[in-house]
Amino acid sequence: MNALPIDLDLAWESLPALFDGLMVTVFLTALPLIIGLALAFPICFARMSPRRALALPAEIFVVFFRGAPLLILLYLVYYGLGQIEALRNGPFWIVFGSPFGCAIVALSLNHAAYMVEVLRGSLLAVPHGIVEASEALGITRRNIFLWVRMPLALRYGLKAYQNEVVSFVKGTAIVSVVTITDLMAVANSIFEQTYDPFTPILCAAAFYWAFVNLIRVGFTVWGRWLSRHNAEDAPLAIPAGQALQGLAGRAKVTP
Template sequence: MDLTMMVEAAVVLSSGLKLTLTLTALALAAGFILSVPLAFVRAFARPALSLSVLAYTYVFRGTPMLVQLFLVYYGLGQIEAVRTSIFWVVLRDPFWCALLTFSLNSAAHTTEILCRGLQSVPKGMTEAAAALGLKRFQTARLVTFPIAFRISLPAYGNEVVGMIKGSSLASTVTLLEVTGMARQMVSTTFAPYEIFIVAGAIYLLLTSIAVKITQVLELHLATDGKSSLRRRTRLKTALPGATTP
């Protein structure tokens, strides 16, 4: 094992780290924004609308992301209507093709994750919110979604990790993120062993950080919920005539 080559690889591959993080962060953000309304439709809408969202998530969750990327990058360019449309300015760029594919894939997974969380919210919570006079949108924003997100956070953490690793597929459409830089370096140095070990270590570091952030956020939300409960308890005991439960 050539340690000098590994050090050189670490320096070279770090230049692709910015693109990896950019693709991952933008795809997760776009996917999450898209998944929130879809999750509510999937969980609570009429069967026809719920099934249409299910069809979307079923296709994107059930097919390899590499195939989806090839269909967007190579397939859409074969359609004359696409090439003559205003969207071709974006779709001819491999970065935007990769971002579109990753976002749609992440949205499909996140939709099902949030849907399960929404369906797990106790019915008594929404009934209590209705009794307090909250409208449906207010109940969804202030009660249902925060609880569902807390329930769904461990599963969503797995989606974040999966997207970090999945971003390596961008190298198949000529993007020079970490894996793309590794492939380019291997083609000139003929040292795949050392270079891909370094690439793997970079992805391992990124996923470890993502897991740790998820754990900290879980702990924070759990602690915040307990603190809120303690504050409400203290307030009740401070009121005249209140009794400690």
Template sequence: MGGAAMNADVTFLADTALAIVRAVPVTLGLFVASAIGASLLGGGLVAALTAGLAPVRGIARGWIFLFRGTPLLLQIFMVYYGLAALGPVRQGPFWPAFRDPLFCAGLAMTCCCSAYIAEVLRGALAAIPAGQIEAALACGMGRVTRLRLIVLPQMLRLALPAYGNELVMMVKSTSLASTITVLDVTGVAQQVIAHSYRTLDVFCLAAGVYLGLTGALTALLRWAERRLDPTVSDGAGEGASR
């Protein structure tokens, strides 16, 4: 009896792990799409914050205040249940998108995380020494050249640690999509629990998957930080020359 029960447990855990792993592409797709959208939108917000027009700066500040000041879960509900209930949305050309829970979750995550990424990029931009910009102006560099050769490389290096933390948080935030029926890792885990009532076992397996995803992302970010760190690169070069 004990052996049969153990075999049943092993079979259940193996089947559950396989079902959860099959949901990883949904989680990754949601994360990648939201990360790209939030990064682009965050960059646009930084450009708006540094614009010369006060109304443009005001809109950017209002966006950041709104999406940093309200919970992501509430934003997902407002997009999926709120916007979808509006007549213009239901009768408009975008209704096929807004009735898709995966799209709504991605839209909410993009809007929310863009506000945090904008603040990360703004802080990195402010940390660039003003003397370097003045030297570039003295050399006659144009705006595009100055941005490409001086501002963007340093801003990326300074922002990467905090930006990486935001990406890790985004991976974990994808679990909130399960609240609007998205069958991601957490959504599949909840489905299995509803049929088996084995909460701890299933959530432990799901947690292991998230640990694997965040661990791989963290390793990639650390590699990128080493590549962008001039002191590490110089030290590696000196070691090779010796």
């Protein structure tokens, strides 16, 4: 063992394989993020419904898929669902029969459960008075949701969303247990071939770190763009025609 724990040659040789692994990790992040979010909306509406028959199942969903460790969820989907005869013979076996499908299902359900709570918290953070003002303007409930509640909820919940996405990315590292060769699995297999305990894992760590921080930066930029209303005036878009006349006083306030 030399002073530097990293074998640079090995690292260089492993890069292509690790990069392939990273792509799998990226894919296993992106798809469940989309599916999970899509699931989270209806479940969140049910959860917030005053009707007990809707709220209770949604709550049970959240408690179970949020409270169960991801690894157990993955085992449950991968090993457990195969037990169900109807599923095994049904058309969905394309999904549940493959490790990839199982991983996506387990990750999506887990993400959905977390997102229900993120969404709910963000929607509840929207000041009631603003919703009321929209109602008083005669805006329909659907439009209030689309144009007032959701845009504001996004601003209030962005930090929580970022945290969830980041911890979700890190959570995907377990998929190797169902034989998927993601970034972690690639690092592990290089270790098994070379018995170098540092090089592959530290390289994988660098990839994870870069991916996670790319997401963080993305969220920061997004957040800054969303909260531009707190920071400065809207960029001076050329206002249509006659509107310009009233803007003579603008020059003073524009930095």
